[in-house]
Amino acid sequence: MKASHFLLPMVSALALSACAAGPDYVAPTPPPTSSGPFVSATSPAFAQADIQADWWRLYEDPVLDGLIADALAANTDVRVAVARLERARATLRGARSDRLPQTSIDAGATYGRSPAIQRLPGMPRENWSVDGGLSVSYEVDLFGRVSRGVEAARGDADAAAADADAVRVAVVADTTRAYADAAAGAAQLKVTNEIVSLLDRLLGLTRQRREAGLATSLDVARIATLRDQRAADIPRLEAGRQAALFRLATLTGRTPSALPEIAGQRSIGLEITSPIPVGDGTALLARRPDVRAAERRLAADTARIGVATADLYPRVTLGGSVGSTGPDIADAFGAGPLRWLLGPLISWAFPNQEANRARIAGARADSEASLAAFDGAVLRALEETETALSNYARALERRQSLKAARDSAEVAARITRAQQREGAIDSLQLLDTERTFAEAEAALAQQDAFVAQAQIDVFRALGGGWSDSTRLAAS
Numbered sequence: 001m002k003a004s005h006f007l008l009p010m011v012s013a014l015a016l017s018a019c020a021a022g023p024d025y026v027a028p029t030p031p032p033t034s035s036g037p038f039v040s041a042t043s044p045a046f047a048q049a050d051i052q053a054d055w056w057r058l059y060e061d062p063v064l065d066g067l068i069a070d071a072l073a074a075n076t077d078v079r080v081a082v083a084r085l086e087r088a089r090a091t092l093r094g095a096r097s098d099r100l101p102q103t104s105i106d107a108g109a110t111y112g113r114s115p116a117i118q119r120l121p122g123m124p125r126e127n128w129s130v131d132g133g134l135s136v137s138y139e140v141d142l143f144g145r146v147s148r149g150v151e152a153a154r155g156d157a158d159a160a161a162a163d164a165d166a167v168r169v170a171v172v173a174d175t176t177r178a179y180a181d182a183a184a185g186a187a188q189l190k191v192t193n194e195i196v197s198l199l200d201r202l203l204g205l206t207r208q209r210r211e212a213g214l215a216t217s218l219d220v221a222r223i224a225t226l227r228d229q230r231a232a233d234i235p236r237l238e239a240g241r242q243a244a245l246f247r248l249a250t251l252t253g254r255t256p257s258a259l260p261e262i263a264g265q266r267s268i269g270l271e272i273t274s275p276i277p278v279g280d281g282t283a284l285l286a287r288r289p290d291v292r293a294a295e296r297r298l299a300a301d302t303a304r305i306g307v308a309t310a311d312l313y314p315r316v317t318l319g320g321s322v323g324s325t326g327p328d329i330a331d332a333f334g335a336g337p338l339r340w341l342l343g344p345l346i347s348w349a350f351p352n353q354e355a356n357r358a359r360i361a362g363a364r365a366d367s368e369a370s371l372a373a374f375d376g377a378v379l380r381a382l383e384e385t386e387t388a389l390s391n392y393a394r395a396l397e398r399r400q401s402l403k404a405a406r407d408s409a410e411v412a413a414r415i416t417r418a419q420q421r422e423g424a425i426d427s428l429q430l431l432d433t434e435r436t437f438a439e440a441e442a443a444l445a446q447q448d449a450f451v452a453q454a455q456i457d458v459f460r461a462l463g464g465g466w467s468d469s470t471r472l473a474a475s
Contacts, residue, residue, distance in 0.1 A: 020144025021313070022306025025151070025299045028371060030378050035282040040389035045396055049277035051287075055464040056176050058272045063262055064179050067252055071175040074253025078171055081164035088153075088160035095153035098139065098146045106323075107132040133323020133339075140316040148306030155300025162293035169289060171251060173460035177453060178248040179263070180270035184449030185241030187269045191445040192233050195438045199227035202417075202434060206427060219427035226435055233442070269448045276392075276458055284385055285378060288463040294377040298370040305367060308359040314348040381463075388461040392454040399447045402440070409433075409440040 037048065052058070056068055072078060113126045141147055203223045209215035241264070249259040285291050320342040349356060416433040419425045 019142070020147050020306055021309035022144070022148060023302060025302045027295060028298065028374055030281075030285055034285060034378060034382055035280065037280050038278060038386060038389055040386045040393065041278050043389075043393035043396070045275055045393055046389065047275040047277045048279070050279040050283050051277050051459070051462050051464045053464065055459045055462075056172065058274070059176075059270055061179075061266070061270070063266065064176065064270075067179060067248065067263060068172055068175050070252040070254075071171050072168060075171045075251055076253065077167050078164070081160075081167040085157070085160040085164045088157040092150070092153040092157045095146075095150045098149065099141070101136050101138040103137075104135050105133070106135070128327050129325060130328055131323065131325045133321055135319065135321040137317050137319035137345075140318060142316055143310040143313045144306055145310035145315070148303045148310065151303035152300045152307060155296045155298075155303060159293045159296035159300065162289045162296060165289035166293065169460060169463060172464075173456055175248065175251045176270075176459075177456050178244050178251060179266075180452040180456060181244035181449070182241050182248060182264055183266040184269050184445075184452055185237055185244060186264070186267040187448065188442070188445045189234065189237045189241065190267055191441055192230060192237060195441055196227060196231050196234070199223065199230060199434065199438070202430075203227055209427075214423070215427050219431075222427070222431050223434075226431065226438070230438055230442075270452045271448070272455060276455070278385075278389065278458070278462060281382065284381060284462060288377075288381045291374070291377045291381055294370070294374040298367065298374050301363065301367040301370045305360065305363040308356065308363045311349065311356045311359070312353055314346050317345045317347075319343065319345055381461075385458075385461040388454070388457040392451075392458050395447070395451045395454040399444070399451055402444045402447050406437075406440040406444045409437040413437040 038046075041048070056064055107130075109128060109130045111126070111128050115125075139146060203220070206215050206220050206223050210217060210220055245259060245264050246256045248263060249256045252259070279287075320340070322338070322340040324338050326337070413433050413436075416425060416430050420427065420430045
């Protein structure tokens, strides 16, 4: 009869444990206008298909593929993000353990002397006392404090996973950019060296003409000045190329001296000539890890409102213990007198609940802030993507114009050189034509580098990352 009196309230409490305090989480809905095609994706440079996860393979460069695999495996920022994810997962496991009974085993031994007045007849005044026991407790989750805590920890873990994805997106884009910058630097160096070689030949011819009385020392000085100006660009370009290689080494988890030599051998700019698949706003928001992280943090903060709200109500813990005490170790483990306790424990901060209500208000404020952060992440994702698409389209248009200008300047330079050899024009006109050609050639090479950067910015804004197999290997 006594056992049934004890079990009945226990079963009733467990039946009520499905009730959870606080609001149930409902994922926020992005603005309807965010789901359609991108405003800036009308250029022929873009396709409406979804971006592939390992977008860098569109460059068809095995060296780049290997460098990105190295970066995903060894980059220090990725390692930090993965460690933080593991910590969040450990916290989740700890929160889940609150659903299980908590057990502890206690044992101790003391040696002491009792006052003579307290000594029982026939018992020594000095003796050992050995105590051992087992305690079990279980919190009945009447108002969802434990379940909401698990829900919050799960949201934190999901947010940490999305943060790790965001770091991988950044590392992939930065590695590709560093490789592209090194290749663009080599291409610009090649163009500059060709211009300097051309001006060296022109300078030699002008000196010969001066010796023949067909040119003056001023003509020689002007050509030499232009040649030295172009040659002065070489150290700057070489420094930029080396900086890109050093950055590439750091991104792949290497020291600068350990970077493979093959990583810096490309001398042609990195570019995808086919239209870039961009998808639409719905696919973007589902793919962007910063948006996913913001949504998961909102879920976690919403659950914490429930954790704080549950503290307004009584907390019921079912517990029991068994043990014994005696003069030797055999008595502590069953041979001695046995003691046991069984019963519920109710704790309730009442009637002064102002502190609990303050925590609820703070949790609601955190939830409102997380909702605003989610809205901001959505708007920022759309802004970054539209800006990247627009910049890339305009960069292609500018390069087309610069290429036309370079071609025209090259034709003009060839005509002017022929006219100068025939004596039809003076050296000043030749100098102006050569300067225009050199500037057009350098501007086109610089724009090629900018196009590569703008293209990578598009992939980064779209949230492209990696294939699932690559991610699992990197984790």
